[in-house]
Amino acid sequence: MSETGMWVEKYRPTKLSEIVNQTEIMGSLEALIKDPTDMPHLMFSGSAGVGKTTTAICIARQILGENYNQNSVLELNASDERGIGMVREKVKKFSKWSGFADIPFKIIILDEADEMTSDAQTALRRVIEETAKFCRFIFIANNISKIIDPIQSRCATFKFTTISEEDIISRLGEIAKKEKVKADKKGLKAIYDYSEGDLRHAINLMQATASLGEITEENVKSSAGLTKTSDVVDVLKLALSGKVLEAREKMIELIKVYGMSESDFLKYINSAVFKSKHDKLSDILEVIAKYDYRILVGANSEIQLSAMLAELAKIEK
Ligand SMILES: Nc1ncnc2c1ncn2[C@@H]1O[C@H](COP(=O)(O)OP(=O)(O)OP(=O)(O)O)[C@@H](O)[C@H]1O
Ligand SMILES: [Mg+2]
Structure with a gap:
């Protein structure tokens, strides 16, 4: 399915007033952007799929109006661009003031900011200070306790609820x-x-x-069951046949788009292995158990699950 065919994108709000549920937050934000010159940096936290990224984009649109474009808004996804070198370079390049008369400041949206190492965050703190005159940051983090205090204290924080x-x-x-x-x-x-x-x-x-x-209730139940198990079976098959990239893409879709938790993913893949009666069953199970443990003790789950698929791909050889 193409991205445009997806209802989540088709029905993504474009104005703060269209965002459902987070009424208190929307009230404060509407007030803040009335006179944006005084707007502080913002930090949005809360669980998945509740409107954090959407809100950040709506704010940028509403503040910048027709000047909303690549030169005035920088969207960075910290989990794609982990290295501080990258972030710094991009932010610095972007923040060079080029004399926009009509906008109060440029906006940098740093999604998944809690995935950045604390070193990277410390370096970023500098960048925030250096660019303070003409840039505002909007940080988005599922888990705000992973954001270092100096950054937290420079932001007005909004906690999004389920x-x-x-x-x-x-x-x-x-x-x-x-x-x-x-x-x-x-x-x-x-x-x-x-x-x-x-x-x-x-x-x-x-x-x-x-x-x-x-x-209907019945159809919902069967599609919930279907997407979960059959797609995980596909991921397993792709990995075992050596197609690591495809397997990883599908896994990320399941987790990011369909909201399957990493532990559920492992559970389903474990039961899929049993059902497959694969001749290297015990090797496969050992690999899964190893990565299950690593994730449990706190390693980055996306990286670990990708490594698991890569290791599964080697089993058949
Ligand atoms: N409060 C909301 N009001 C209206 N639509 C919403 C809301 N929250 C989520 N959605 C719908 O879900 C989609 C995903 O929302 P969004 O990207 O803002 O989530 P998020 O909070 O940033 O999640 P994540 O933490 O996974 O990045 C949107 O495109 C929209 O269709
Ligand atoms: Mg988001």
Whole structure:
């Protein structure tokens, strides 16, 4: 499915007023951007799929208006660009003031900032100070305790909450209506239960269900089960046949787009291995157990899971 075919993108709010649930935060932010010159750096924290990135982009749009473009907004994803050298260079290059008359400042959105090492964060602190006159940062972090104090203390912090049942169901209802998909109450409630307050997950599950037919409890259950297990089986097959890159892409999609947790991913892959009755079963299980442990003790799970797929790819050889 192309990105544009995805309902999460199609229905991503473009204005703060369209963001559901986070009303207190939206109230404060609307007030802050009325006179943006005094706007502090911002820090958004909270769990997945609740509107943090969307809010950051809406703010940039609303402050910069028609001047919103690559020269005025820099979006960095800390997990793609880990090295501080990279961040520094990009930020420095970007922040060089080029005499925009019509905007109060440029905006740097640093998504997944909690994935940066503390060294990188310390270096970034400098950059924040050096560029203070004409740049504002918006940091986004799932886990704010991983952000060093000097950065935290320079930001106004907003903690996003998981989205209530009522708001998820009503948002899903609106989307279903626009997509002309029939949805009954129990079906939407079932989606909410799976989503655990993650609206991205909820919308993705509804889209997956819609491809089976109407949004009924039964269809929701089978599509939730289907996406989970059958896609994990695919990842396993791809890895074992040596297609590490494809396997990794699919795994990341499951985790990032469908909101599958890393531990669930390992659980499903473990049971898929058992069912496969592979002749190197014990080798495969050992590999999975090794990475399960590494993640448990706190290693970066995306890196570890990628390494696991690479190791699985070697088993057949
Ligand atoms: N509060 C919200 N209001 C409306 N739509 C939302 C909201 N939260 C999430 N969504 C929907 O979910 C999608 C993902 O939201 P977003 O990228 O803002 O999540 P996030 O909080 O940044 O999650 P992550 O921590 O995984 O990056 C959006 O495109 C939108 O369709
Ligand atoms: Mg995000």
